[in-house]
Structures are given as C-alpha cells and as structure tokens.
Amino acid sequence: MADIIIKNGYILTMDPSVDNIRNGVVVIEDGRITDVCEKTEEAADIVIDAQGSVVMPGFINTHTHAGMTLFRGYADDLALSDWLENHIWPAEAELTASDVYAGTRLACLEMIKSGTIAFADMYFFMDEVGKVVESSGLRAALSYGMIELWDEEKGKRELKEGKSFVNEWNGKADGRISAMYGPHAPNTCSKEFLMKVREQATEDNAKIHIHVLETEAELNQMKEQYGMCSVNMLDSIDFFGPDVLAAHCIWLSDGDMDILRNNNVNISHNPVSNMKLASGIAPVTKLLDRGANVCLGTDGCASNNNLGMFEEMKAAALLQKVDTMDPMALPARQVLEMGTVNGAKALDINSGMIRKGYNADVIIVDMNKAHLNPLYDVPSHLVYSAGSSDVRTTIVNGKVLMDDYRVVCMDEQKVIDEARDAAAELISRVDAKK
C-alpha cells in the first residue's frame, strides 16, 4: 500500500525524458515518487483528487535570508547605503535568536503556502533556522553568513562558527537539511579568507553559497583592490566548482560567464530584488545559451518583499525579454526549469521533476480560477498568470505540509502572530537606540 496517490491531475513532469500526462497519477511511498502513470490499481493511505489541477515539482528558492522576513516592508524605496546603514544594519544589530526563529517560521509558512519545497538560506543564528526547517518539514541548504572584513581574528571566529554549523547540521532532518559554507561576498571577505573557506569546504565535503557581483560598486571595488573583477579573483584562487552557489551575478563580462560555465558554478538569479534595489540586470539569456545552470531566488523579504516563486518566474521572463528586446527570450518552459530542475541541480537534490525514484516534493496548483482560464498551455499559465495563492497542496519528502489550502505542519495564525509580536518588540528596541 502506497502512502499517497494523487489522481486526476495534469502531470507536468518537468522531466525531459517523460511526456506530461493530461490525466495522470503520481504514487508516493517512503518519501519517494514510486510511479508516474495514467492509471493505477494501487491503494494508498491518502488519496488526493487533483481534478482541474496541475501536479508538478515544487519550487526551489536558491537564494534567500529567511530571518529577514521580519523586515518585510520595514524600509523601502531608499538608496542602497541609506537602506543598509540607517535601517537594515541597525535592525539586524538588535536581532536575537528568537527573532530569527520567528522570522524564519513565517518565511517557511509563506514558502509552504506558495509551493516552495526547498530553499537556500544565508543568515545568522542558523541553529534556529535549522530547528525551524526540521520541524516545518521543508528541505533547505543552510549557511551561516560569514563576514570577515579583512579582520583576521574576526575571520577565525567566523570560520569557526561556519564550520561548527556545517558539522552539526549537514545531513540532518533525514537528509532534508544540508549545510553549506556562506562567505558573504568577495568585497566583504579577503582573498585569503576565501581561500581558507574553499579549503575547509572541500575538506568537509560541504558546498559554498556566496554573493557575486550583485552591484556595480562591488565590481569597481574589486578592480581597484585586485585589478580584476570578483569572478577573475575567485577563479585565480580555484574557488569555483559545481559545489558553488553564486547569487546575483549581475555585472559579468563575457569572459566571466565563460568562467562560471566552465566551472559548472550554479547561478541564482534574483530578478525582483535586483530590480527593486536597482542593482542591475543579470545576463541570464547569455548564461543559459552557454549552458550554465541558472536557477531562481527571491532574496530576503527586505528587498522583494515576498517569497513567491511564481512572481519570481514571471519577473525573470519579463525582464530578459525587455532587456534583450526579444519577446522570445526566456520562454515559459525555460523559466519553469529554472524554478524547479535547475534549482534541484544547484542544491544537489533529487527533486525538481515528477519522476520515479525522485523525492516526493510535489505541489498541486488549482487551475479552476478565473485568471487561469481558458487553458491552452500549462507552462504559459504557470509563468504568466498564476500566483502564490493558486497552490492548493504542498508535499515534501512524501509528507503533506499543506492540504487543500490548509497548512497542517504548523499553526498558521500562531506563526503570524508570533512574528508580528517579535517584529514589534525588535523595532521598539531599535527605535530606543536612535
């Protein structure tokens, strides 16, 4: 007897080797997809009728700072330096472990509701993030964000903290959690520090999550300091590899793109944040044309301001089209791959497709809505018309986290209320210091 059978849905496999099934069945057992077919005689503990819905792999958000959900809408429409120096940093200075716990729980709730099954996070108080992920049922690739700022002693402490997190959390929660090293960026960590991180990551068999060329300011700073850009500098110390997840990657030359591609670096594109902070437009089409693995991320809620992957997919497609002045750029099917298949590759998890043997990380999207009719082409509707609230069911590792719009893995109202209370207290502490 299977654990879950989903029937009567349109199966969007995202598997290049298997066609979509107009009216199909997905069978789930022991956390895995055990069958994808037109009909089954099998029985299951839970039978889900997906009539009028699309059954597809859940989304993978490859760059966020979940704890920053407490700062959603706290400071918008500001110059970058004003935003960071006068708002975000003073608030982060007051953050406690329990704040990060409350903020990350709210983030996980929002992700479950909007169809995200895994996320890559970089922040601090990461033990709290680990606990939330463990209890929520989601998957995550977590990293403690190390900022060294050319201070050797600080660097030692940061690496120690990063290492201790990796050692404690890598592989936890039945393998749902992986732990990565998180050196913040090439312009906040010295070359020497980055070399040590690279070495340590290889030794611990852990991956690396880093911001790369998010701003033109970083590009200019690197050129001044090293006479070369971040990509060239990182390449010069053999930092890159398929175990590196590089967020943003906006200010790339053609040569930089070749380096990232040749080293199989995973690139997390964050179009909403990049537009909102006026960071620039990443050359996504060129990267994909080279065969680079480009996936999608929302960034934190201070610069988005939500964690919705439907919105991120649409923004990615629209931005490439207008930037290249080519309406055929980044079509719906390709941007769906970025949100699923490519994200799974970046986090090295067997998710991102509805495929026999893969993780049962499945979402059901309700298509019986005014804005999703009539229906000619499923990928097109998912990218250009659907929204976060169209996800009715979210299954991770074979466990139902949201069942027909009802979140079952946590008390939704309690999570919202606690985050609200934590934020109010946090901001009153920040204001008291002003």
Place this chain on the structure above:
Amino acid sequence: MADIIIKNGYILTMDPSVDNIRNGVVVIEDGRITDVCEKTEEAADIVIDAQGSVVMPGFINTHTHAGMTLFRGYADDLALSDWLENHIWPAEAELTASDVYAGTRLACLEMIKSGTIAFADMYFFMDEVGKVVESSGLRAALSYGMIELWDEEKGKRELKEGKSFVNEWNGKADGRISAMYGPHAPNTCSKEFLMKVREQATEDNAKIHIHVLETEAELNQMKEQYGMCSVNMLDSIDFFGPDVLAAHCIWLSDGDMDILRNNNVNISHNPVSNMKLASGIAPVTKLLDRGANVCLGTDGCASNNNLGMFEEMKAAALLQKVDTMDPMALPARQVLEMGTVNGAKALDINSGMIRKGYNADVIIVDMNKAHLNPLYDVPSHLVYSAGSSDVRTTIVNGKVLMDDYRVVCMDEQKVIDEARDAAAELISRVDAKK
C-alpha cells in the same frame, strides 16, 4: 439609515488632504461615500467588519481589451509579427459577438476578484461589452477600436460604428459606462481619419482612447511617412487634450513628453505587456516629474496574461527602479496613486479616493496573511507583497460585487465554464481554417 458601513479597517484614503485612519469607518449611501471617520453612531443595512484589513479605493485599469481574455496564454514567447499575423489576427477573425461576451464576462469576474472597480476597454462587438459591464456592476470607459488603414471607405464605416456606439452607450448603466472614440493608433489610421475622429469626439462630448508609440516600429514608420513622430503628428492636428487617453507612450523624446504634459493628455502605462512583448520601457519617472498624469493598465490577456493591478503596480515600480538605476524611483505611494487617483482622473470619474462625496468604489484587502506580515507600512505591502487574491471585498457604486471572497454579482463557475467552452469552439474554428 446608511446602505453600507465598513468598520474596524485601516482606511487608506489616497486623499492628499485627509490622513489615513488606523481604525476607521466608511459610510456608504446611494452609491456615494457619505462619511469617512473614526467612529459612527449610524446604522446600515450591511455592516462589514474590516478587522485586520485595509479599506482603500479600488483599482482603475486604464487600458485593456477585455474580450481578449479568451486568448489568455494562447500564443506566448513569440516574435511580435508571428504572434499577431499567425496567431492573434487569425483567431480574432473568427471571434463572434458571443465569444466577446463570454471573454469579457471572464475578464469582469477576474477584475472584480482582484479589486478593479473600473476599466478602459478598446475592442469590437462593443455592444456585448456594454451589456456585460451593465450587468456586472463594474464601471467602464468603452470604445470601439477603429482601424482605418488608409482606406477611406473603411474609415467611414469605422467612424459610423464608433459614433453609433458612443451615441448608444455614453452615460448608460446609471452613468457607470462612458463611451469613448477608439482610433486604434497613428500607424493604423491616417492623419485625415484622426482629424475626423477628433472633430466628432468634440462634437459628441466624448473622450478618445488611442495607442501611441507602443513600438519602435511605429516611431520609424511615422518618421518615414510624416517626417515626425506620432506625438508631433497628433499635436500638429490639435488632437491632444485632457480628454485623450494615450496607451503605452514608450518611444517618447523629451519634447514629446512636454507636449503630452502641456496638453494634459492621460498616459496609460502598461509595464507587464511592454516587457512581455519586448516593446520597451516607458519613461514614467520623467513623465511624472513633469507633472503628467500617468495611470496604469494591464493591456489584454494575450500579452500579460492576467488583469491583476497589484502585479501591475509592482512591475511598474521595479521596472522604473532598474531602468533608472535608482532604487528611490517610483516609490510605493506614487505607484498606488497611478493605480487609483490618476486612473480616476484619466477616466474623469469621482473615484480613486476614499473621500466624502466620492463614488463608493471601495475594496477591502485582507492583511492577515503570512506574506503581509509583519506590517510596518501599508502602501509598501500593497505594492511590493500583496497579490490579486488578497482582495476580500469589492464594492462599486455602493453595491457589493464580491463579499468576503464570494462573488455575488455573477455565477463564478458558470462564467469560467462558458468562457472555456467558447474558447474551445473558437480555436477549433481557427484550426479548421489552417
């Protein structure tokens, strides 16, 4: 006794002369807002508790082709000429009056659900559109789209059709419907035809809705044909005035912007469509800086692919920020004005604000959601995090069209099913001709 009292909500007035009210009351009688205050002793037939919600003016979508909702997702990610010549035009050639009726009903359903209270439409079979608007309870500024193509006889027929629509529908449905003249664009109608339209509109005291400089191709064609761009040509025939609604306005010179501003032309910005079709980026910030009235539109569902104004606001803000490389460009408050106040000005209706004496065109947005917490700043959440599905109640002209997520002015499932059936039949007719 009042008709409706909305209490306990956060009142976002959008009225520059009246502060927002944290916990306030809106009183509605005979289709008008009769009081906006902190407390009332009045009674009403309907009392709505807006606890945890924002009470605000509904959105005004100033450029769409509602009937095209039948083509939602029918042809995406294509070159403009392929899209038009091989997909949209052949499909439009098969459209019947009842198709436009079904598509427009679906569009109205989607608009009501996503908080739009009025829209400006340009299409054909406009009697059907008028009937749908009349029965739906929405407001609309409708125009028959006249395409003359330098054919004098065709021009006469088109103008006759346009005039007959204006004469029949202007002021209908208790004033909820206004009828406009809809000459399609300066590159699909001759200068002589546009002069006639201008004259007729003035005579009939009707407004004009027209596409202007949506594409670079139009700019080039106009320069070749007239030795000047569309704005200069239209200005040379005294076409412009505060009764003109010009959609898109992407390829503008500084001089063009001055002309539009000095003639008080209303400019409908459609960022999602402009990005998706790779038409370009309208200079919205520059237009607003000049004091021009810039409002928002979704365009039709063949190029968006939905009618959501929340999404349109976010796209507008993000696109200006990244285009000008200034994160302070088009802040949340200003883009909210575009979606409400400026739209009302463009359609010349007393809506767009929660203000005593104004039309009771009010929406209630549910803020008790994971992605809308914590809450520091209401405009910021509305623009950067909210979505269409957060609208719980839509009131137009003092009549509740959607009550706590339940559409009461039409049978939602029937509207969806009928649009689906009409689309299937339409496409089978189109395919039969191939």
